[in-house]
Amino acid sequence: MTNKPTKFDSLINVTQPKLPDFNEFTKHLKDIWDRKWLTNDGPKHNQFKDELKNYLSANNVELFTNGHLALEIAIKALELKGEIITTPFTFASTTHAIVNCGLTPIFCDVDSTTYNIDVNQIEKHITDQTSAILAVHVFGTPCDVEGIQEIADKYNLKVIYDAAHAFGVEIDGKPIGNFGDISMFSLHATKVFNSIEGGLLTFNDETLTSKLKALKNFGLTTPDSVDYVGTNAKMNEFQASMGLCNLSNIEEDIGYRKYVSKLYTEGLKNLSNITLLFRQENIRHNYSYYPVLLKDVKMRDELHENLKKYNIITRKYFYPLVNDFNCYNFDSSLTPVAKNISERVLCLPIYSDLDPEVVKAICNTIRYELGEMSND
Ligand code: T4K
Secondary structure (H helix, E strand, C coil): CCCCCCCCCCCECCCCCCCCCHHHHHHHHHHHHHHCCCCCCCHHHHHHHHHHHHHCCCCEEEEECCHHHHHHHHHHHCCCCCEEEECCCCCHHHHHHHHHCCCEEEECCECCCCCCECHHHCHHHCCCCEEEEEEECHHHCCCCHHHHHHHHHHHCCEEEEECCCCCCCEECCEEHHHCCCEEEEECCCCCCCCCCCCEEEEECCCCHHHHHHHHCECCEEECCEECCCCCECCCCHHHHHHHHHHHCCHHHHHHHHHHHHHHHHHHCCCCCCEEECCCCCCEECCCCCEEEEECCHHHHHHHHHHHHCCCECCECCCCCCHHHCCCCCCCHHHCHHHHHHHHHEEEECCCCCCCHHHHHHHHHHHHHHHCCCCCC
């Protein structure tokens, strides 16, 4: 393998949304034009919901305009109060949802292999104010769902999973959305599967359905009664149409991401300064991100900057750590493992139509920049 760097003519971004065949999408648009039904539980929305329920083998599904509002609504629907134990190694949305709902996030450190909440450290954060655990399946790697449920049962806590990255993931053949009380999936343009913007909740307790429906529609339970202080978080017919088109290709898309991921793993193996994400055998992954850890923050920041010279755009997901955000006043030294990962992480470009030759060239460019020439 050669190790010459490659300068690309156009930007290779960390991700790129999957777009369906244009004509397929316009067929849906024609239906919408003919029907003049644009949002509020339209037929496309309902069809999309049924197909997702089937694909995810979920007991119950509700759709939302985006993943973030879905998460806030999940917290409200479970009537959580006080403190929620959560991870600082996540996107802003997870913590903001807790705070926007008037609760206090309590940060638990993460596991150094999965980067997910460290189940062995949860119990020490439980107080008489704790009402739930909000864990994130970061980069689509499942949390220790059994360990978390054991603790939740022992202390009578609810469990919400931020599964924004985990669409299509399975543990021992069981769909990931079936664990905990509620799971939230993001269907944003940057995700493995998108409906432009969009979010969905899967949940086991069917009695939550009417409350979730009301909360996303201003709290209305009938045209004449408003039982909750709700919001507007409904998915519209255009979003649902994009989702329907993309859902028909999802297996192919995940399969292609698996191939890209394998090319990276092959191209970056044996590099002394790079640690690759550990992937467990019993997991059906979705290859949503390709994160690597560099030796230290200096090397990570230099590589991130230097790759820009070649038009390779990587992202520091997730840096800064949430407990270092300017808008909060938490102490990130209390979560040292998360802090260390956050300072070393870099996500490389991955999407479902990324050219294999580009992936190989990115690997060679990284090797060149790190001064590690041989692939043996
Ligand atoms: N929980 C977790 C753990 C999450 O990661 C997220 C979202 C949520 C909750 C909330 O779910 P949503 O409410 O979003 O459904 C992006 C996404 O906007 C965000 O959805 C995602 N996590 C987060 C990890 O990544 P940014 O600020 O990095 O996006 P942006 O605009 O910089 O886009 C990233 C790259 O994607 C760009 O380099 C270019 C490319 N891109 C982006 C868009 C929007 C395109 O090529 N086309 C596009 O249309 O947050």
